[in-house]
Amino acid sequence: MSTGEHGKLNRRALLLGAVFLAGGAAALTRFARQSSASADSGPVFSPDQFALLEQVADTMIPASDTPGALDAGVPEFLREMLANWGSRESHAQVLAVLDGIEKQAWSRFGAAFLALPGERRLEVMRNVDADALARQDPGYGKFKWLLLVGYYQSEVGATQELRYELVPGAWRACLPLAEVGRASAV
Amino acid sequence: MDFDAIVVGSGISGGWVAKELCERGLKTLIIERGRHVEHKADYQDFATPWEVPNRGCVPEDERARDYAIQSTCHAFNSASKQWWVRDSEHPYSTPADRPFSWIRGYHLGGRSITWGRQTYRMSDHDFGANQRDGHGVDWPIRYADLSPWYDRVERFAGVSGSTEGLEQLPDGQFLPPLDLNCLERAFKQQTEIDHPTRRVTIGRCAHLTEPTPEHIALGRGPCQLRSVCERGCGYGAYFSSLSATLPAAKKTGNLTIVTDAIVERLDYDHAKRRVSAVRVIDAKTGEHRSYQARVVFLCASTIGTTQILLQSRSEYFPNGLANRSDALGRHLMDHVVGIGARGTHPGFLDRYYYGRRPTGIYLPRYVNVAQQDGDFVRGFAFQGYSWRSSWWRGAGEVGLGLELKQRLRNPGKWELLLVGFAEMLPRADNRVSLDEKRKDRWGLPLVHIDCTHGENERRLVERANRDAAAMLAAAGFENIESNGPMKPPGHCVHEMGTARMGRDPATSVLNRYNQAHDVGNLFVTDGSCMTSSGTANPSLTYMALSARAANHAADLLESGEI
Numbered sequence: 001m002s003t004g005e006h007g008k009l010n011r012r013a014l015l016l017g018a019v020f021l022a023g024g025a026a027a028l029t030r031f032a033r034q035s036s037a038s039a040d041s042g043p044v045f046s047p048d049q050f051a052l053l054e055q056v057a058d059t060m061i062p063a064s065d066t067p068g069a070l071d072a073g074v075p076e077f078l079r080e081m082l083a084n085w086g087s088r089e090s091h092a093q094v095l096a097v098l099d100g101i102e103k104q105a106w107s108r109f110g111a112a113f114l115a116l117p118g119e120r121r122l123e124v125m126r127n128v129d130a131d132a133l134a135r136q137d138p139g140y141g142k143f144k145w146l147l148l149v150g151y152y153q154s155e156v157g158a159t160q161e162l163r164y165e166l167v168p169g170a171w172r173a174c175l176p177l178a179e180v181g182r183a184s185a186v
Numbered sequence: 187m188d189f190d191a192i193v194v195g196s197g198i199s200g201g202w203v204a205k206e207l208c209e210r211g212l213k214t215l216i217i218e219r220g221r222h223v224e225h226k227a228d229y230q231d232f233a234t235p236w237e238v239p240n241r242g243c244v245p246e247d248e249r250a251r252d253y254a255i256q257s258t259c260h261a262f263n264s265a266s267k268q269w270w271v272r273d274s275e276h277p278y279s280t281p282a283d284r285p286f287s288w289i290r291g292y293h294l295g296g297r298s299i300t301w302g303r304q305t306y307r308m309s310d311h312d313f314g315a316n317q318r319d320g321h322g323v324d325w326p327i328r329y330a331d332l333s334p335w336y337d338r339v340e341r342f343a344g345v346s347g348s349t350e351g352l353e354q355l356p357d358g359q360f361l362p363p364l365d366l367n368c369l370e371r372a373f374k375q376q377t378e379i380d381h382p383t384r385r386v387t388i389g390r391c392a393h394l395t396e397p398t399p400e401h402i403a404l405g406r407g408p409c410q411l412r413s414v415c416e417r418g419c420g421y422g423a424y425f426s427s428l429s430a431t432l433p434a435a436k437k438t439g440n441l442t443i444v445t446d447a448i449v450e451r452l453d454y455d456h457a458k459r460r461v462s463a464v465r466v467i468d469a470k471t472g473e474h475r476s477y478q479a480r481v482v483f484l485c486a487s488t489i490g491t492t493q494i495l496l497q498s499r500s501e502y503f504p505n506g507l508a509n510r511s512d513a514l515g516r517h518l519m520d521h522v523v524g525i526g527a528r529g530t531h532p533g534f535l536d537r538y539y540y541g542r543r544p545t546g547i548y549l550p551r552y553v554n555v556a557q558q559d560g561d562f563v564r565g566f567a568f569q570g571y572s573w574r575s576s577w578w579r580g581a582g583e584v585g586l587g588l589e590l591k592q593r594l595r596n597p598g599k600w601e602l603l604l605v606g607f608a609e610m611l612p613r614a615d616n617r618v619s620l621d622e623k624r625k626d627r628w629g630l631p632l633v634h635i636d637c638t639h640g641e642n643e644r645r646l647v648e649r650a651n652r653d654a655a656a657m658l659a660a661a662g663f664e665n666i667e668s669n670g671p672m673k674p675p676g677h678c679v680h681e682m683g684t685a686r687m688g689r690d691p692a693t694s695v696l697n698r699y700n701q702a703h704d705v706g707n708l709f710v711t712d713g714s715c716m717t718s719s720g721t722a723n724p725s726l727t728y729m730a731l732s733a734r735a736a737n738h739a740a741d742l743l744e745s746g747e748i
Contacts, residue, residue, distance in 0.1 A: 060586045068591075084239075087246035122587055130584050145581035152577035152594070153235040161595065162577065166234055168411040168541035173365035177538040183576045183597040186235060186413075186542065 044082040044091065052098050053078060055114055059121045060144070061151050066161045069151050077150035093139030094146070097132075104128050158185035189215040189442070189479040190743065192464050194449050194494065197296025198725050199712040199732045200485035201427030201435075202339065206736035207483075208440040212743065215442045215477060216432075217466060219486070220292030222445045223299075225428040229418030230265040239264040258677065259289045261300050261416035269293065269300045269416070278633040279621045286635040287676035288489060294445055296487065297679070298426040300416050303392045303544065304569065304723040305345045307336050307356045311555060312720035319563045322517065322612035323688040325717045326698035329356065335730035342434075343425040343729065344401050346409075346545070347390030355550040355722070361395045363388045368537040369572040369600045370547050376661040383552045384657075389545035389569060392425035392726075404433045413542035424544070444477075446470050448628055451498040452482065452507055452708070460707045460748075461507075467628050481707045481739050481748060485732065488518075488713040492618045492684040493633050495695075495710075508685075508702035513695050515619055517612035518637050519683040519719040524673035525606035525647045526568060527654035529663030530599045538574060538597060546571030549604070551721045553649065562645035564609035567721040568654065572602040602658065605669060606650035607678065609721050611642050616675075618684050637675045647672055680724055682713035700735035707748045711735045 045053060054075045061069035069075070082091050104124050105113040113121060132140035151157040158164040162185040190212035193200045200216060207214045235241060242263045249257045256262055256270035269291040280286050291297060310329045316322040333356070340359040348363040366374060366388055374386035393409040394401055406422035406429055415424055422429035435441040447466040453476070455462040463476040484491040492515050498507035506514045549568035553559045574597035580590055616638065620631040651668055658666050675681075688694025691703035700715050702708040711732040713724060720727075742748045 061591060062587060064588055064591060066591075081240060081243075085243050085245045087250075090246060125586055129586055133582065133584050141581060145578075148577055148580050149241050153241045155234070155236050157577075158235055161591065164235070166232070166412070171364055171411045171539070171541040171543050173539055173543075174368035174371065174537055175540065177536050177597070180538045180540055182595050183574070184542075185576065 044079050045095075049095065049098055050075065050079070052102060052113055055121065056098065056101055056125065057147055057150075059118075059125050060147050067156045069147065072151050072154040072156040074147055074150035074154070077154070078146055081146060081150075090142060094143050097128075097140050097143040100132075100140075101125065101128050152185055187480055188477050189213045191215070191481045191483065191739070192217060192477055192479040193483045193485055194464065195219075195296060195485035195487060195490065195712065196294050196427050196432065196443070197485065197487060197712070198298045198301065198427065199728045200296070200483070201298060201431030202729050202732035203483045203485055203709075203711055203736045204441060205431040205435040206733050207740060208435040208438040210737065210740040211438075211440065212740060213440050213442070214435070215444065215479065217447050217449060217464065217477070218294050218296075218443065218445045219448045219469060219490075220294065220296075220445065222443075223294040223428060225295075225422070225433075226418075226420045228268075229420055231412070231414045231417040231420050233265060233417075255287050256289055258287060258673075259300075259679065261302075263416070265414070266300065266416040269297075269418075276626070277624075278635060279624065280635050280637075284636060284638055285674040286637045287674050287679075288633075288635065288681070289676065289679045290487065290490075294443070295426055295428040295432070299418050299428065301426075301725055302723065303415065303424050304548075305340070305343070305347070305358075305390050305392050305726040306548070306550075306722035307358055308332075308720045308722050308724075308727050309354050309356050311354045311551070312718060312722070315564060315720070316612070316718050321563065322718055323686070323690065323693050326687050326689045326694075331698070332727070332730050332734065335734040336726065339726065339729040339733055341398075342400065343392050343430060343726075344394045344397065344406070345390055345726075346388075346393050346395040348387050350385055350387050350550075352385060352550055354552075354555050358390070360390070361393075364391075364393075364395065364543050364545060366547060367539045367543075367572055368534050369531055369602060372531075372534070373572065373602060373657075373661045374547075377549075377657050380657075380660050381552070383556065385550055385552075387548050387550070389548045389571075391545040393544055394423050401430075404430060406430065409544065411541035411543060413544045415544055448630070449486065449494050450474070450628075450630060452494065454498065454500050454502065454507055454705065456500075456502045459705060461705060467630075469628070472628065480743060481709065483736070483739070484708070484710045484714075485712045488681045488684055489618055489633055489635070491710055491712055491714045493620070493630075495685065496618075496620050497630065503704075508695055508705045508708060510704050511691060511693050511695060513686055513688075513693060515684050516614045516617050517683040517686055518616040518618055518635070518675075518681060519610040519612055519716070520637075520675045521678040521680045521719060521721070521723075522566075522608035522610060522639060522643050522647055522672060522675075523605065523678045524669060524671055525566075525608060525650050525654075526570070526604040526669040527651065527658055527666055528601060528603040528669060529658040529666040530601050531661075531663050532599065533662065534600055543571075560645070560649055562642050562649065564611065564642065564646065565721055566606045566608035566646050566650045568604045568606055568650070570602060570604040572600060574598055574600050602661075602663065603669070604654040604658070606647070606654060607721055607723070608643060608646040608650055610675070610719050611640060612683055612686070612718060613640060635676075639672065639675060680713070680719070682716040682719060682724060685710050685714040686717045687715050688717060699738040700731055701738070709735050709739055 057069035551565040
């Protein structure tokens, strides 16, 4: 291997080390928030829709002993994916899912999703989730998949919630799960 | 003469031919139709999941517009997209009701960057098959002819595998094997108890598990178990033209490479019965020019080589160069895929693995080996692997919030997949021809591909599907599902057979050394030379045939015979 690649790896390791020394996940989160704050929510989501998306993502994957969807920048990720990846159909599907969640909030509790306390948001989302998956609704499937990709393939999700090594360096074919710990992110 | 030798194409076959010719002291020119690629520097293999564009997803509109066929390849993603042509820029035609997937990339190294790296020898069950059952013409060689060349290419390429002592899957020169995981071991044990003629082994693959000094001298290092191989490997840990054969050829000082040069035709000198020049179009400027050499190797991939020969018509060869037999373009084969089965296993929940192994398991052909075994000829092999699902299962499962997080922290149930690879018979009407009405942007006729699966393939598939499901059930699997439906031909990316080797110039294009029967200084060593498809992944055989043909050509040049 050329020294250039070693250099690249080392720079990445140093950068990660610096971030963790400066306050670990909190520093990463601040960085993510700052970098997204300057971008406008663009044509993909209106400010209201984006605010709803943030709370839906937080309900789907909340912070616990590990960071959650907001810490991992999942709403910003969805915005970027719809801008850079999604077809017109995918845009419509994601907006329809958000719309459906808002409608469910009004019909069940007579209030906007954002106005509901946490446990009621969870109840609304549980209903939407069970119903849509029972119907095998492709739009909801795509929406939930995007949230999960956004979280579990982010640095926070892959390395703190799950396990990820850029260079495993070895194959251990059969060992106790307890020795590995958590599921592999890839 | 500009060069001693010209090699058209820089993929697995072209790289091998160039290396062998250069090492024999011949000034060699590689003509590659695609762009230059810098080994290591042009790969995205050090990007983490969160650094890869759109987390690996190619934009939906772009995928549909530009990569409708290429994106069906499992290795296509946003970090490997550069290794596939845009279908929108490189069209070909098929009959409306008979699709064929022509999956390919135009760049230095060709598909040696994206290949599946599975490396298996063919045996005399394969080389003798046509003669035995009467489909196609007899191979002009047997295993003994190729065995020393398999040895040679395996040592240089670096092949990891386990010695099994099977007559239908000859052993080779192996680097240490990678281990089977817990569930694969259990599946192996049960299957081999139930079926003494079946064997489950680790997939033989062109990965350096323990590099030799020869590998290290070329700048190659050991496999790091990352499984981002389709992006290109900065460690040079798997075999590709860029990691192995081209660097070796360059070391001799005899290699010249021209990229962005599309071969338009070969000129034929009838008085000398030789190719006299290779005419190219500059892909960027449209400029026409030509190169001359004492010997010419076509290694432009099966369909690419066939296209060049069909375009090289002359007064003496009105149906395409070296095509007195009318075999050129016919007998197109692939391996049939979209078969086999998968299932989940309820056990081993406290077991897991570490690292990302770049190969799976292999279950060599067992039907029609020791005895006739069913209402079909030939056979199939299975590849497969076992894993525990991760977060991605969450999208399809009910649940969210803290419960979802907690559930997805643990790996899911074990799963095992068996993918069948069935042999395809050589049939004359499975054919590559030129579409005389439509031209590409360089004014060359489009390729027309007309290829279907036949009754024997359907019977093989039915048997493979039944056997796969039965083996999974016997080993305690649940939720067993078929992998079907059968994919269109071409999907396996093992297309071959359209300029076949044979004993008789009246029925084949190439002789036993991959030399055109009718044109002494013309050799073809890509998949188009294949007389039958066998069940093994063919790349290792292309390597061995290429090395053997190159050394034969060098002998003939030395003796003055060509």
